[in-house]
Amino acid sequence: MQETVDRLAIATSDRRNVAPAMLGQLNDWLMAQSLVDSDIEPIVYGCCERLQAAGIPLVRGYFAFPVLHPLHSALGITWIRGEGSSVDDYPHVPGGLNPRFAQSPHHYMIQRGLDSMRVHLDGDQRQYSFPILDDLRQDGVTDYLAFMVPFEAGKSNGMLGSWATDHGAGFSDDDINVLMHIQRSLAVAAKMAIKNQLMRNVVKTYLGKQASKRVLSGQIKRGDGETIKAAIWYADLRGSTVMADTLPRQEYIETLNTFFDATGGAVTQLGGQILSFIGDAILAIFPVDKRGNTPETICEQALEAASLSRSRMHEINAIRGMAGKSPLDFGVGLHLGEVTYGNVGVPSRLTFSVFGAAVNEVARLDGLTKDLGEPVLATKAFADAFPHDWRPLGQHTMKGVGRKMKVFAPGVSSIKRPVFGVAAPDSDDNDD
Helix, strand or coil: CHHHHHHHHHHCCCCCCCCCHHHHHHHHHHHCCCCCCHHHHHHHHHHHHHHHCCCCCCCCEEHHHEEECCEEEEEEEECCCCCCEEEEEEECCHHHCCCHHCCHHHHHHHHEEECEEEECCCCCCCCCCHHHHHHHHCCCEEEEEEHHHHHHHCCEEEEEEEEEECCCCCCCCCHHHHHHHHHHHHHHHHHHHHHHHHHHHHHHHHCCHHHHHHHCCCCCCCCCEEEEEEEEEEEEEHHHHHHHHHHHHHHHHHHHHHHHHHHHHHHHHCCCEEEECCEEEEEEECCCCCCCHHHHHHHHHHHHHHHHHHHHHHHHHHHHHHCCCCCCCCEEEEEEEEEEEEEEEEEEEEEEECCHHHHHHHHHHHHHHHHHCCCCCEEHHHHHHHCCEEEEEEEEECCCCCEEEEECCCCCCCCCCCCCCCCCCCCCCHCC
16 A cells, blocks of 8 residues: 555656646637637647647547538547647448447447546556557556537537546646646637538538639639630430339439449549539539640540549449349540539529530530440540540531531540440430
């Protein structure tokens, strides 16, 4: 017993004095972060570094926040003394409960309605059997303080977090008072940062990366926009009307997403911008800009995206065939021209996309792939900008286009990977 007391006395005598003025500055700094467009990771990093500098013996800080994102349900940030901070995205899981989280102190706290929980991690601690505590004990952590700060009363969203120290005596009462005060200021700053990130996530998800930047920079009024030159990329799924009538709702949605994964995934991988999912079709552009994207380079990228999307669909159909499902097919229209890029609609409900004759022409060109039995077709403007191996298919009149247009199909040497299969003609007139 005396040995334990002596060891505690020695550890306590090593304790640094906490600087009240520095803690006041930290509180002011956190409030300032609430008023500017800060990201969450720098806020967490700055808070932990300032706490340590003020004399709080932190070795680790962990913070998690719910996010509204199509791929992730939550965001976690871990700060470690001397190593900085790292970010983890937690994907959506069936049932909504991550197995790892189910074994965490925070899940335990939620189930019991606890706002905070402290655990001394000495060698004899066996009260809790959480894997994270075993890991922290092995890393030399002596004291652990978990907390939750709700953002809205009666709801589960908010900030989850924990503080940890490797000081021999653990956290002092003063340390805990400081941490519990600061964590509320941190939660305020974090909530504002999360709202800003949420806005960016939603706008980016529904408008795309480049269009979202334009909207968030202030192009939000009807008529805001500009005329740009771009390679225009359009594809639609064949036989979709029949599938919509015959497939169960969820299977049809999954089929559409499979098609969009193959086509839209190829577009974004090659540097294109997806602008719209129009029912069973996808509209994208590869803009000419000042960063070296010339008409030739963007047309090459667009053609490569068409080839890649066809290759991916070939692989998908092989898997569908083994599952006894019918193959999916689609055509791609490629055009180069000037389009209006901006906001249209009614004042209270706008969309940010491209408009103009060239958009109508590329959509009609995609429809022509069914009649000609070609998987990919390009206009003369597109073929002239990327002068490689093209097969001329003559002039064609297309619905809604007031002139005949020369049409070309890509030759083998003009693309980097083979275009598998052809777009089979069908009688689904509603697919235009």
